[in-house]
Amino acid sequence: MKRRFSFVFRQLKRKIVVGIAGDSNPQRQAIVSLCLLALTELALLTLTFCTNFLSAYIHNTLEVFHDFRLRALSNAQSIVSFERATGLFFEQPLQRWHDAGFGGWRFWNTYYAGVHPVVTVLFLVFILVRMLAWKLTRVNWKRMNEGAAPLSSSSPSLSPIAAPADYIPLAASDSPYYAPEGASAVAGRSSFGELTPAQQYRFLRAVWVLSAWLAFFGFLFVPTMPPRLLPVCDFLNSLGANVGACLTTEYSFIDTIGAHGSLLWDWNDESVKTLNNPYAAFPSQHTIFAAWCAIAWIKLIGPASPSLRPSSSRFWLRGLLRWVIVLYPMVTIYCIIITANHYVSDALGGLVVLAISYGAVHLYYAFRSHHFFFSKRVLSPSLLPY
Numbered sequence: 275m276k277r278r279f280s281f282v283f284r285q286l287k288r289k290i291v292v293g294i295a296g297d298s299n300p301q302r303q304a305i306v307s308l309c310l311l312a313l314t315e316l317a318l319l320t321l322t323f324c325t326n327f328l329s330a331y332i333h334n335t336l337e338v339f340h341d342f343r344l345r346a347l348s349n350a351q352s353i354v355s356f357e358r359a360t361g362l363f364f365e366q367p368l369q370r371w372h373d374a375g376f377g378g379w380r381f382w383n384t385y386y387a388g389v390h391p392v393v394t395v396l397f398l399v400f401i402l403v404r405m406l407a408w409k410l411t412r413v414n415w416k417r418m419n420e421g422a423a424p425l426s427s428s429s430p431s432l433s434p435i436a437a438p439a440d441y442i443p444l445a446a447s448d449s450p451y452y453a454p455e456g457a458s459a460v461a462g463r464s465s466f467g468e469l470t471p472a473q474q475y476r477f478l479r480a481v482w483v484l485s486a487w488l489a490f491f492g493f494l495f496v497p498t499m500p501p502r503l504l505p506v507c508d509f510l511n512s513l514g515a516n517v518g519a520c521l522t523t524e525y526s527f528i529d530t531i532g533a534h535g536s537l538l539w540d541w542n543d544e545s546v547k548t549l550n551n552p553y554a555a556f557p558s559q560h561t562i563f564a565a566w567c568a569i570a571w572i573k574l575i576g577p578a579s580p581s582l583r584p585s586s587s588r589f590w591l592r593g594l595l596r597w598v599i600v601l602y603p604m605v606t607i608y609c610i611i612i613t614a615n616h617y618v619s620d621a622l623g624g625l626v627v628l629a630i631s632y633g634a635v636h637l638y639y640a641f642r643s644h645h646f647f648f649s650k651r652v653l654s655p656s657l658l659p660y
Contacts, residue, residue, distance in 0.1 A: 319398055323394070325559075330550060333494075342497060346553035357617065387538045394564075499519060500555045505524075530613045555620050556623050558621050560610050
């Protein structure tokens with residue numbers, strides 16, 4: 275069933291390319307197919323990045339806000355009880371300690387509001403452009419100029435006849451669009467560094483997308499009131515309903531963005547009130563995205579090269595980059611706690627979600643590798659650079 279779906283989907287993509295580029299211009303077909311790939315990837319990444327807004331829309335449409343607020347408060351109190359029982363409830367003392375000794379709230383509020391989306395988007399764009407550039411360099415322009423047969427509506431690959439039973443939808447190196455290249459099975463390589471940029475992108479993108487959507491389901495089914503809203507009595511949403519819990523005698527959290535503002539936006543902005551889900555706290559997407567960026571960057575840099583000596587500037591630059599990116603999720607977790615936007619449990623939950631996503635994607639490719647190497651099926655070539 276999976277192979278049949280993959281074959282039909284690949285046939286559909288080819289028909290779209292031929293419909294747009296025509297059946298007599300292989301160069302145009304190659305460019306159109308790459309543009310189609312870029313658009314579909316951008317659509318997937320954009321939709322995934324907006325899961326917070328999507329959860330807010332679903333809650334506002336399908337649930338009475340009063341019930342939504344009571345569920346979020348109940349879940350928040352459960353988290354506080356768990357943290358007190360395990361000794362993890364130190365968010366209030368940490369915030370008071372930082373406020374008394376350091377301050378700088380506008381910096382930390384701006385870090386919370388801006389660094390999270392900017393760094394994630396820049397890194398996603400970087401690995402996407404890197405993948406597209408690699409695919410573009412693989413297009414065999416010389417062979418196409420010499421008369422390689424383009425795709426056409428009468429091509430066997432577009433035939434309505436069912437695919438053979440031994441069809442496996444993996445890209446091959448004998449495509450008229452591609453220059454010769456080695457084996458392309460993702461899990462067939464012994465290390466991440468041996469994968470092509472396209473394979474690396476697919477792996478990292480799959481981990482990020484899966485973790486973001488798991489967090490989305492957490493926002494839907496486990497809405498959690500963040501610490502900053504527990505003592506708040508007068509913060510209203512776009513519908514005029516009170517968002518806080520007004521537990522002023524039990525909690526003393528400071529809503530740092532509400533009290534000191536940031537350089538980018540404020541909770542009182544109408545767009546923020548309308549689009550943002552105020553109870554999207556568990557698990558912490560800030561933690562998920564920051565840790566994903568760190569893991570992905572370390573994987574792209576790879577381990578220290580034996581050819582680099584400690585006296586080399588590249589040796590120290592490589593080490594500096596690895597340590598800086600490791601500090602990024604640590605600083606992010608510190609930021610989301612001192613600004614009272616998340617509990618410690620939210621950050622731990624985000625790390626667990628990322629670990630589950632990474633393990634699931636790794637197991638998926640391991641299964642594909644086992645299926646590929648221990649079956650006697652024949653690979654069918656892909657004629658488009660997907």
